[in-house]
Amino acid sequence: MTKSISPAETNLQSKEKIPFFKFVLTGGPCAGKTTALARIYSYLRERGFEVITCPECFTILASNGLSLDFFGVDGMDKIIQNSVMDIQISMEEGLEKTLRGFGKPAVLLCDRGPMDGAAYLSEEKWNSILKERGVTVTDLRDRRYNAVLHMVTAADGAEAFYTLENNAVRSEDAATAMTLDRKTQKAWSGHAHHYVFDNATDFEGKLQRIVDTISKLVGLPSNLSRRSAKFLLKSVPDPKSFPEDVVYHSFEVEKVYLVNQDADKESYSFIRKRTTIDRDGKLMGTVYQITTVQQTADGETIEQKRIINAREYNTAYKSRDSSRHIIVQKRISFLYKLQSFTIHQYEKPSKGLCFLHAQVETGTDSAREAKCKVEIPQFLDVDRRLKGAEDERKYGAYGLSLITE
Incomplete structure (x- = not known):
């Protein structure tokens, strides 16, 4: 007796590639990622895409009991980043299946990604995580996402707007924020479509540049005449x-x-x-x-x-x-x-x-x-x-x- 396959399972197995895009939005502290994700979500939904946002996994842990005290135990930084990566990968894969199963053009917006961990660990510890997992930078950076969108921290170029008040788990001063921003840029540098959005314009202009870039990537008209x-x-x-x-x-x-x-x-x-x-x-x-x-x-x-x-x-x-x-x-x-x-x-x-x-x-x-x-x-x-x-x-x-x- 032949087992029947549901329409959702058929969508997952379909060889007809329904448009699907996965973007990671990253950057330094207080860069505007939360606002940008909301803007991108609404913009794409209004133009016919199904959209799901994958939340920042470290924030999930920090909002549910993980405190800075954990880092007082030697070696916990590596264990925590490993846990963040486990959650990140699992959530992304589950959400991707959900979108693909629905069978309509879709976008998965990821608030940070696995490579962000490299900005918070020594090179030795980061490389040991990759070795223990049996993965490469290519696996975590290049194969997973259609594009990487980096928003530069407000501490670099928009200092008057740098604040800790809108994120309960943020503790970095402006100097630390700039350092983390640079490390995060380097972690993702090398992706074929790595875009850096600085604070040369006001924040609304910054958001519009991001929306324009994503429009180009998914095949929608935009206000950008060129990207390079x-x-x-x-x-x-x-x-x-x-x-x-x-x-x-x-x-x-x-x-x-x-x-x-x-x-x-x-x-x-x-x-x-x-x-x-x-x-x-x-x-x-x-x-x-x-x-x-x-x-x-x-x-x-x-x-x-x-x-x-x-x-x-x-x-x-x-x-x-x-x-x-x-x-x-x-x-x-x-x-x-x-x-x-x-x-x-x-x-x-x-x-x-x-x-x-x-x-x-x-x-x-x-x-x-x-x-x-x-x-x-x-x-x-x-x-x-x-x-x-x-x-x-x-x-x-x-x-x-x-x-x-």
Whole structure:
């Protein structure tokens, strides 16, 4: 007798991928995460997404009896962070199943994530947790989330608004908040979509920049005209020569463009394989992603990105566009003065070409444009900034991929 499967179970097992996105919202103390989560939740719900928020797990413990006295016992910091990670992972997985089972486009908003623990432990203790669990940074950072949204503490740039009054479990002074903010940024640095939102605008502007960025990530129209500024580099940089305080992460990237299934639309898709390279040159964990890019009638570019598994990547690979090169790059990601940068060094095609991509949110608002200028790292040899459609055709990955011979 065949066992019947419920509609919810069918949704969970369905090979038809219903849009699902998982974002982690992190940052230093008093950065505005609670308000931002509420704003994002309402915004996405009003536009047809089912949304669930996964609460901050340390706050759950602290609100239910965990006190600072626990940290008075040597070694408790590691045990507590391990417990926080257990709860975090379990809650996220349960909530993800709940959303996927419902069978509608959905977003899981996570208030902090497993990598936040690295900001509160010594490097030795953090690495021991990873070893004991048998996981890597790639597992906890890159594979779990579509994007990481970091809100900078009000103690850095909006000091007048830094307060301990709206969070009963917060005890950090402004200096400590800034230190924790920097450590948290470094913990998540290296994720392919790591966005840092500083206090260059007022708080409402900060919230709008976050909403605009998420709009782009889920494929909704937004007020952002672009998310990155691109610069041509004169030479390939050696990351070992970077200043000691610049923490960098290296990756090997393979990008494969797919045959356009709908020739009537101004759109294209590609799959990407991104493998972490450790300091000794050893290949570590790999993350796979599929991206669809579409031009709207008014000329806006909308991208939708989704993490996939190796089997899905290999299946999609069979539909690759043979009229285009497979793009192979080495990428180096790092943070510099509250901005996220990635160096794209081409191996195939056009070996030797090298670009710097800088996170920047811009729009039609001239005041915002003025406050979002890129501060170029002085240790890089920049030729010029790329601008306009001609540069995009000549130096963009989509243009470079086209086989012309």
